[in-house]
Amino acid sequence: MQENExxxxxxxxxxxxxxxxxxxxxxxxxxxxxxxxxxTGIIIEHYHPLxxxxxxxxxxxxxxxxxxxxxxxxxYQLSKLNKAPKAIxxxxxxxxxxxxxxxxxxxxxxxxxxNPFSVIDExxxxxxxxxxxxxxxxxxxxxx
Amino acid sequence: xxxxxxxxxxLKGEFGPAVQKAMEILVSLxxxxxxEKLIPITSAHVSGVxxxxxxxxxxxxxxxxxxxxxKSRVITTINPAGADxxxxxxxxxxxxxxxKQLRIINAFRxxxxxxxxxxxxxxxxxxxxxxxxxxxxxxxxxxxxxxxxGAKTNxxxxxxxxxxxxxxxxxxxxxxxxxxxxxxxxxxxxxxxxTLLKAxxxxxxxxxxxITGIPLLENLELQQDAKKDLLKAISAGLAxxxxxxxxxxxxxxxxxxxxxxxxxxxxxxxNIIEHFQECxxxxxxxxxxxxxxxxxxxxxxxxxxxQKIKKNVDFWIFTSREIFEKARAYGxxxxxxxxxxxxxxxxxPVVMPNEIIYNAEIITNSCKAAxxxxxxxxxxxxxxxxxxxxxxFTR
Numbered sequence: 001m002q003e004n005e006x007x008x009x010x011x012x013x014x015x016x017x018x019x020x021x022x023x024x025x026x027x028x029x030x031x032x033x034x035x036x037x038x039x040t041g042i043i044i045e046h047y048h049p050l051x052x053x054x055x056x057x058x059x060x061x062x063x064x065x066x067x068x069x070x071x072x073x074x075x076y077q078l079s080k081l082n083k084a085p086k087a088i089x090x091x092x093x094x095x096x097x098x099x100x101x102x103x104x105x106x107x108x109x110x111x112x113x114x115n116p117f118s119v120i121d122e123x124x125x126x127x128x129x130x131x132x133x134x135x136x137x138x139x140x141x142x143x144x
Numbered sequence: 145x146x147x148x149x150x151x152x153x154x155l156k157g158e159f160g161p162a163v164q165k166a167m168e169i170l171v172s173l174x175x176x177x178x179x180e181k182l183i184p185i186t187s188a189h190v191s192g193v194x195x196x197x198x199x200x201x202x203x204x205x206x207x208x209x210x211x212x213x214x215k216s217r218v219i220t221t222i223n224p225a226g227a228d229x230x231x232x233x234x235x236x237x238x239x240x241x242x243x244k245q246l247r248i249i250n251a252f253r254x255x256x257x258x259x260x261x262x263x264x265x266x267x268x269x270x271x272x273x274x275x276x277x278x279x280x281x282x283x284x285x286x287x288x289x290x291x292x293x294g295a296k297t298n299x300x301x302x303x304x305x306x307x308x309x310x311x312x313x314x315x316x317x318x319x320x321x322x323x324x325x326x327x328x329x330x331x332x333x334x335x336x337x338x339t340l341l342k343a344x345x346x347x348x349x350x351x352x353x354x355i356t357g358i359p360l361l362e363n364l365e366l367q368q369d370a371k372k373d374l375l376k377a378i379s380a381g382l383a384x385x386x387x388x389x390x391x392x393x394x395x396x397x398x399x400x401x402x403x404x405x406x407x408x409x410x411x412x413x414x415n416i417i418e419h420f421q422e423c424x425x426x427x428x429x430x431x432x433x434x435x436x437x438x439x440x441x442x443x444x445x446x447x448x449x450x451q452k453i454k455k456n457v458d459f460w461i462f463t464s465r466e467i468f469e470k471a472r473a474y475g476x477x478x479x480x481x482x483x484x485x486x487x488x489x490x491x492x493p494v495v496m497p498n499e500i501i502y503n504a505e506i507i508t509n510s511c512k513a514a515x516x517x518x519x520x521x522x523x524x525x526x527x528x529x530x531x532x533x534x535x536x537f538t539r
Binding site: 080110 | 165173175176192197200202204302304
């Protein structure tokens with residue numbers, strides 16, 4: 001069996017909760033209002049590279065959020081339906097994502113010391129500690 | 145970020161779960177924005193009120209928050225709803241929509257917010273003083289209050305304005321700091337602005353060109369007796385096409401002479417107006433984006449006199465309930481309704497449910513309305529000034 005590789009990265013904890021899950025990566029910004037179905041967590045934005053993928057239960061990695069501030073409420077609705085992401089990692093968090101994460105108790109970290117896109121891929125399992133501002137990236141983790 | 149003892153205890157939950165949640169929002173935002181502290185505010189204005197805009201997601205957050213015992217600590221007003229709360233049936237609003245809208249309104253009422261339902265709170269009881277720190281959402285009101293009144297606010301969102309209303313604080317950063325309120329561009333206007341349409345187009349044009357930044361408007365001649373209304377229209381235009389939150393008129397203060405320059409002429413203004421000429425057989429005429437002031441309603445009544453509007457077009461004007469009551473007391477509403485025009489309160493064309501005017505053909509004198517009716521409701525919109533509208537559509 002392959003050995004797990006664990007990378008610990010320091011960042012800025014903006015929503016002070018802890019969560020973990022498999023990574024889902026978007027190199028494009030995410031628009032929550034109008035771009036994510038508030039009942040299923042599926043990305044519905046036209047022409048988005050992740051269109052059709054579901055953000056529920058994932059550690060969602062994307063540069064920043066964009067679009068209407070109503071987007072914060074979409075994250076809240078998803079969390080009430082247990083369809084929210086387990087955590088969010090941004091390059092530079094925006095107003096909508098920050099507010100959305102805080103009201104929904106989703107951990108949020110940005111400004112990682114290492115560019116997350118260079119370390120994290122979709123086989124990574126990620127633990128996000130928004131209190132300490134730490135991200136643990138576990139590669140090749142087998143989940144039984 | 146530095147927190148006072150009181151703010152610390154709010155964050156720890158000693159003032160209940162709603163204050164705690166609100167404080168978490170402000171601390172996270174403050175940290176992200178690099179604010180050194182939170183400062184007290186004197187007023188809040190909340191956007192995201194229409195059920196058409198915030199849906200079930202927003203409704204559930206606002207109801208949950210109200211049931212946690214959230215109460216405003218400063219004067220707090222709210223933006224337009226998706227329907228006139230009294231005459232909603234006459235707008236074609238469904239029973240289901242109205243019920244959801246009412247739940248949102250009742251949750252805000254429970255929190256102690258004033259049910260003003262207007263984008264122009266500064267025309268009624270929420271008019272801050274120059275220099276006040278405030279937390280406002282609603283982009284057109286932000287520009288007006290920063291620029292014309294001289295109070296200080298960042299561009300807040302619905303939830304961040306709610307958090308500030310509940311705690312009485314906002315992060316000390318952005319436009320709250322005098323050093324961030326210095327003009328970035330000198331805009332030579334060289335125009336006489338005497339209609340709301342021209343004022344609106346001027347704002348829209350500058351917003352489109354600068355995107356962000358703080359313009360200092362020079363050589364701008366505003367018709368004196370309508371100055372406040374014209375500044376309201378300029379503010380809405382600036383906020384619609386760009387992200388501008390503050391502008392200056394020359395003369396008030398001395399500013400650095402070396403600024404990037406930009407010129408606006410008549411042709412640029414006409415280009416904006418010509419961009420919105422899509423309406424062929426008008427079904428609706430919408431006036432009141434931002435909400436009509438008392439003087440605008442008076443002006444409309446004077447223009448109309450005893451004339452009546454042609455029957456094949458639905459002419460709606462929008463204002464706040466408070467201004468409506470004043471206009472009724474002065475007798476303006478009677479003249480306007482006699483002409484066949486409907487006066488609606490509590491709502492506006494931008495936040496009405498899409499299905500009511502989806503794909504409709506609409507005439508308006510507001511670039512903000514034209515912009516959002518085109519993008520949100522896929523309407524075909526033509527811009528026209530009020531005097532021309534009255535001339536063309538009276539019988």
